[in-house]
Amino acid sequence: MLTAMTARTNKAVMKNPVDKSRKWLILTLIFAVSYGLILANLPIDVFKDRDNYLNYVLNSEIIFGVNASTGLLTLFANEPLWLLLNVLMKQVFEPEQAIRFYIFVSATIFSFLFLRKDPGNIVWLILFLFVPQIIKNYIIHLRQGVAVSVFFIGWALASSKKGWMVMILAPFIHASFFFVLIFLVLNKFVTKLRLSGVLRISIFFVVSLLFTLSVGYLATAVGARQANEYTFSAEGISGLGFIFWLAILLVFIMQGSGFIKKYSFEISVLVFYLCAYFFIEVSGRVFESVLFTVLLTGLTMKRWGKPAFLFLIFFYSIFSYVLRFGQPWLGFGV
Template structure:
């Protein structure tokens, strides 16, 4: 009995050390990732001057929106403006931008790397995918919202989880649609609708949003109403093809998988449904793409291998397409 007890203690000790090593290792990797992206010289990146302006004038913008209509305030990312206003009181505009990048990138990387012990290598490649890393280079506001969302999503505490998830749309409006999909997923689960009914519903919602998004943005006075044409401009079909394959692989996994990852599959269907209607669909999809990729990693057998090949090919295609662009497609000529 003594030998059995000692063996058990030794095994538990090894597990504890292994767990500690994993926690420390992923923290170090996340900090390195966050440090690299925040220290990159970003003066020539798209929208850099715009983010410096936020750091200087966020409070004035917030007040200006309020004088128009309180609804306009809520439609124009008030938490993002408040964050910049507070940080701008103690930091220079450049320091504000780099601080937001570091905290956002590090937080998101930590959640991705700690998703599964098997995922560290996969997580690294996910972090360098253009659709992810550009959130910390040129789409900084969306990167901040994504970090808040992921911290909430993976929180074991229900109140913390839903508070942070609810905050994300007020940092970047793309998360309005993510919350919409979460709400619809929850409703369909409550009414015990099967995948055969849920999935067409999500596709239909995507098409409806694609048709009416521009009108809604104009109605509430969102900044996107003046920034996008809300039409299918400049689409190549490459993204549609890759993510359609990922969706098919998820479908082949079966009802149990679809039930567990109904939200992630709904994000893909929403993207496919809006793809040919509105050019901002990729920005909306990027807000949920990390969770979609993590769900794809949890496919089994040949489906998992196929998904990893598809995601690897997508990574390669995206980077190769950027090789001849200024700053790999992130900057001005």
């Protein structure tokens, strides 16, 4: 009888972690769906760039045809998957419904995967979802939000070929991910070479400078829409963002060579952003596409590093919102 009671107790103990994991999964899903629903049900016509996205739903078939007639290089350089998604949306939804669908699906997927990454830091992860550079992907930069969500699915499966196949789709939704994939491949390369932390940062710095100097020419050469939309300069910037993210980079580097090697991709995108900050405005879009990886990395630091990182992020976010007070919808509105 004692043996039977012990067996039942052991089974209960074994079931408990499973039950806890299931409850946590449900709670995370509820929060993610709520996050997506709230953002998707905000007014359609009060935010920046909404006319542009309505136009995509209505005219993507025409845009796709024009790009295809110009050549395959131009077609693939101008986010064909995004255009095809809009062609599909037009068959199913009204333009405003399509926008709400994009916001809901992408915000829900992103927040769910993000919150599942580090349950031990759930409070900070929830706060990170409201960092201006994160939430703007589901309020004004909707195409980027869709691409980030697709990339994150692949990132979660990065150890498999399926993960890479999914991540490769992201640049065809938002072109910033071409740079992201290049740095991912570069990171794989320096990892195989087993280079020291200093050498890795040096390589990232040189490659970042080369991209900074050539991105305008590359965009023009392949016929990317960005060649007409951006000046590939960085006029009117305050430099506050540079100082803040430089501080974050220094905190990362001071964690030591082992940390640099383990998180060299996240460090590489920080280096790129800082190198390009004063030269090309698109650097911010590239960095924001993978900002979530930097935030997750900051939570892994030990000793003084993590508190310093959290203080900087919290201060920067609050300061960003304070600067937006008085602007329509905290700077996201028109």
